Amino acid sequence: MTAHAVEAALRAPHPALSLDERRRAEASTLLASVAARAAIALHGTPVLLLEPDRVRRQYARLRRALPFVGFHYAVKALAHDAVLGVLDDEGCGFDVATGEELGMLTRRGVAADRIIHTHPIKKPAEIAEALAAGVRTFVVDNDVEIDKFRGAPRDTRLLVRLAYRSPHAKSDLSSKFGVGPFEAARLVEHAVAAGVRVAGFSYHVGSQLDDPARFAAAAAETLELMAILERRLTVRFDTLDIGGGLPASYDSEAAEIEEVAALLRPVLEPHARRLRIIAEPGRVLVADAVSLVTSVVGTAERDDGRWYYVDDGLYGSYSNVLTEDVHPLVFAVRDLHAGTRDTGDHRWATLGGPTCDSSDVIARDVLLPELCVGDLLVSPTMGAYTTVTATRFNGRPLTPVATMDRAATTAEVAVTSDVRRVPIV
Ligand SMILES: Cc1ncc(COP(=O)(O)O)c(C=O)c1O
Structure with a gap:
């Protein structure tokens, strides 16, 4: 052929x-x-x-499928310079979990405002280093982590990580990180009291999920939670991070980007003007x-x-x-x-x-x-x-x-x- x-x-x-x-x-x-x-x-x-050109083509597919989403490549999936280079050239953002991943990007000259730090548990020194590099978006899921940001620059923006159980995902990331809606509300209040800004929420539906509808359901549930908390706590959120998890076809057909996007678009698009909607795709790109x-x-x-x-x-x-x-x-x-x-x-x-x-x-x-x-x-x-x-x-x-x-x-x-x-x- x-x-x-x-x-x-x-x-x-x-x-x-x-x-x-x-x-x-x-x-x-x-x-x-x-x-x-x-x-x-x-x-x-x-x-x-x-083949870096295939990474470029996958990124273009993501952009076409969800044009109002800001993508931050999850560097952990393949921290290779040729991958970072091609995504940098295309204007993709980056999601890092460690100071080492951040270093790979800063050495390339990637602007800090294109980088988010999404590890819910970080060493204080690592936070200081990321803040010094200019990174301002971080993920938290508990009081201790929020307290590490007391006194951080005023434009620091925290995302509270939610947990959605995904027993059918190959990696159900909700057992190690994330909180339910009641704890999320309490954490927002804790952050307000600590003088730290919660800009919104993040989650990871789980990797290699076999149910494309789960992506849309998690987005809808999070948007609903955001609306409830905005009314109840008189806070204003401006960011929704829909995480990673888009699957790859290893030995069986996985949902295509376009299929998941078709379900996500009607849920997300009505909010795209008011919210900064971001995602952290890893495997689907590489x-x-x-x-x-x-x-x-x-x-x-x-x-x-x-x-x-x-x-x-x-x-x-x-x-x-x-x-x-x-x-x-x-x-x-x-x-x-x-x-x-x-x-x-x-x-x-x-x-x-x-x-x-x-x-x-x-x-x-x-x-x-x-x-x-x-x-x-x-x-x-x-x-x-x-x-x-x-x-x-x-x-x-x-x-x-x-x-x-x-x-x-x-x-x-x-x-x-x-x-x-x-x-x-
Ligand atoms: C916080 C976070 N974001 C994004 C990803 C990327 O997930 P995937 O490669 O399944 O898209 C992971 C993977 O573990 C993760 O932990």
Whole structure:
């Protein structure tokens, strides 16, 4: 299938191809590109292929779908300079959780008024540092945290984090942070007494939510709470932060940006003139922009069948399997180039990671052709919570990230200068 046909299928309202077929076709065109071949030649495997242009396109989709929302990319999803650069160029804002993430942005010269700090619990020194850098929007969810802002500059604006239970989300963030409506009201009163301004509310409906209606329901509930509190406490709010959580399609079709936006628009749009409506998307911007290429380092026949051991695993880029409970697809590269896919000689196999830990198993029951040491595998949708949560367990280097342009016709591949990553040439 040509790249043009893949793009056309992706744009169709009901894609003619299954997710698996689309991902295979995309991976096939990616690996056939000059840039991907150059990146693999330069680094060997494992290597993460990052396409900043796909981040740019996702951001454009978000802007088109919700033009009245101010987006702040959740840097935690993929804190890579090429991603920050492309979003900075496009005028996107940023959401940070730590001083280190803030530092990455200030070093790039991103203006502080484009940055929000959304970690509900922060070290006092970190708050002081963020305030000194000019950041003014922070999230809180308890008295102690509000008190840390006593005496802060007058234009400091706090958002109280609400908790919405999302038992069907892959990560239900409401158990660790956020408060219910009664506690939220009390916190607003506490802040008023402390002389600190509450500008509005934030929440995170949970990541990888399987129910797009939940986004709209949470927005509606928050707007209602804001109206009630404005009447009762004679305060005025001007900000609603609808958080992150827009899903990525890993091994099954997730709601598209446009589908969630169609439900959110009628709820939010009537308030868009009066309120500053912001969002903190993470994975939806970067997940599809990165593919991981690995190779087989060993094979074994065990009681439970065929095992292939590859050179990246749960302690590395596949950390998303552990921390996010996602199941990335894994394709054998030789299958991608095979034209029509004949799986007659394929076997169900287990994919083990490279460490000596027996829990380092990437996937079970993957239908793969007969593979030998050195054969390449590829996983799409590996941009979010992969390299950022990877460890150096067993002394393994972090997988290098090659920044690439799929359309390049010469081997112009920019490679990250992140010193933590040791290229394997
Ligand atoms: C406060 C906050 N905002 C935004 C995000 C981004 O979430 P996602 O990547 O699911 O969009 C997270 C993820 O944990 C978060 O904790």
